[in-house]
Amino acid sequence: MxxxxxxxxxxxxxxxxxxxxxxxxxxxxxxxxxxxxxxxxxxxxxxxxxxxxxxxxxxxxxxxxxxxxxxxxxxxxxxxxxxxxxxxxxxxxxxxxxxxxxxxxxxxxxxxxxxxxxxxxxxxxxxxxxxxxxxxxxxxxxxxxxxxxxxxxxxxxxxxxxxxxxxxxxxxxxxxxxxxxxxxxxxxxxxxxxxxxxxxxxxxxxxxxxxxxxxxxxxxxxxxxxxxxxxxxxxxxxxxxxxxxNFKNAYIDVKKEDISIIKSPVGLPGRAIRNKFIKQTETTDIITPDKCYNCLKKCNPSKTPYCISKALINSVKGNVEDGLVFIGSNGYRxxxxxxxxxxxxxxxxxxxxx
Structure with missing residues (x-):
């Protein structure tokens, strides 16, 4: 077929x-x-x-x-x-x-x-x-x-x-x-x-x-x-x-247990690699951003847990431990x-x- x-x-x-x-x-x-x-x-x-x-x-x-x-x-x-x-x-x-x-x-x-x-x-x-x-x-x-x-x-x-x-x-x-x-x-x-x-x-x-x-x-x-x-x-x-x-290698190196559901500043849950950055967000109420990009309609910088723009830009540039790495549930394969x-x-x- x-x-x-x-x-x-x-x-x-x-x-x-x-x-x-x-x-x-x-x-x-x-x-x-x-x-x-x-x-x-x-x-x-x-x-x-x-x-x-x-x-x-x-x-x-x-x-x-x-x-x-x-x-x-x-x-x-x-x-x-x-x-x-x-x-x-x-x-x-x-x-x-x-x-x-x-x-x-x-x-x-x-x-x-x-x-x-x-x-x-x-x-x-x-x-x-x-x-x-x-x-x-x-x-x-x-x-x-x-x-x-x-x-x-x-x-x-x-x-x-x-x-x-x-x-x-x-x-x-x-x-x-x-x-x-x-x-x-x-x-x-x-x-x-x-x-x-x-x-x-x-x-x-x-x-x-x-x-x-x-x-x-x-x-x-x-x-x-x-x-x-x-x-x-x-x-x-x-x-x-x-x-x-480094971003691609993060997929190759990830284990199944390191892929988790996270709370995103967008207001939706997301699936990402539970790296150093994600662990930090779990123990810190707010990671204050250096600046606000006004990128999201419903984002309040004073209340959001972290700046998602900064987190995603860090990871795509290769700083994957200090950034957000989104991944599907089968990424460990x-x-x-x-x-x-x-x-x-x-x-x-x-x-x-x-």
Whole structure:
């Protein structure tokens, strides 16, 4: 059996794999173009994307927009025929401006989670860019679709269903994660049913995400009714990943017991490596930031446990013990750094054997 292609509107990915958006700076243009060139969908993360810009510390908002423009252009230059997506968190202060930049630079897809992207259709009106919300339940999918249909007469172009085994921020309450009753398999079936229940819902692909690691995992979710998968953790340990080598090696060195659920300043639980930094946050009420980047809509610097921007920037630059290292639940299984081409070949061959 050959893996089916993933069709999102007039876009066709030969391989039904979306590479997850990982910030700060983990999935930039280099990783995105490599995945796109192999027939998947490459995704750039916008979270504090301008951290390398010279004026980032003094002018972060403009630095972020400038950097996003550069990154989309570089990805497109290196993958002129590939599908380039951008992941934008609803929780960020610059949400509207980031969406506008993606439209202007003609990115192919905007994938949006960490909140409900209820006004996203309005922000992309008049463009051909595809819009894809991330949900963690059938209820969330229903709310978004009903809202979009009522206000904009528009369905999502696809829906990503992210389960509790994902890395980074999770759309679940801490109690749900601790009880372990929420399973991606069940949520995917639920969301497929919700989406298919709407008129033209059969044309909206559902993408399973969170803890998907092998080719056989891909096949499992396709059989449950998903049209493709989104994978983040597997793509960190690739040569083309935009993170520092120390960040990649943190994945290779991590043990299963070192991966834990943490409380994030975003207001959502997250999954990360329990390193020196995380242990420090557990014993300190507030790690006062040197400055506030005003990056999140709902962040109060005087009450937040630590500055998430600083923590993520430290880790992507290689200072992984003094930074936040997000990772999926299966991250401990990573044991080597490979090229994107090798990884996708391995996943496809596994899937076809399954």
């Amino acid at each position: 050959r893996l089916p292609s993933l069709i999102i509107g007039d876009l066709k990915a030969n391989i039904p794999i979306i590479q997850g958006g990982m910030g700060v700076g983990i999935s930039g243009y280099n990783l995105a173009q490599a995945v796109a060139n192999e027939g998947g969908i490459g995704v750039i993360s916008t979270v504090q994307i301008g951290y390398k810009e010279l004026d980032f510390e003094t002018n972060s908002k403009e630095a972020n927009i400038r950097a996003l423009t550069k990154q989309i252009r570089k990805a497109r230059e290196l993958s002129p025929k590939g599908i380039i997506g951008v992941n934008i968190m609803v929780a960020i202060e610059q949400y509207d401006a980031m969406v506008k930049t993606c439209v202007e630079e003609k990115a192919d897809i905007i994938i949006s989670g960490a909140g409900l992207p209820l006004n996203l259709p309005k922000l992309v009106q008049g463009s051909s860019i595809k819009i894809v919300p991330i949900v963690s339940s059938g209820k969330a999918a229903s709310i978004i679709i009903r809202n979009w249909l009522k206000k904009y007469s528009r369905m999502p172009d696809a829906v990503v269903v992210e389960g509790p085994e994902a890395g980074g921020h999770l759309g679940f309450h801490l109690k749900q994660l601790q009880e372990g009753k929420e399973l991606l398999e069940d949520i995917v079936v639920e969301v497929v049913k919700v989406v298919r229940g709407f008129e033209n819902g059969d044309n909206v692909p559902v993408i399973a995400a969170g803890g998907i690691y092998t080719g056989c995992d891909i096949v499992k979710f396709l059989k449950l009714g998903a049209n493709g998968v989104q994978m983040g953790t597997r793509f960190v340990a690739t040569e083309e990943c935009d993170a520092h080598i 990573v044991n080597k750094i490979v090229k994107v081409k090798e990884l996708i070949k391995e996943l496809v061959e596994e899937a076809e054997k399954c």
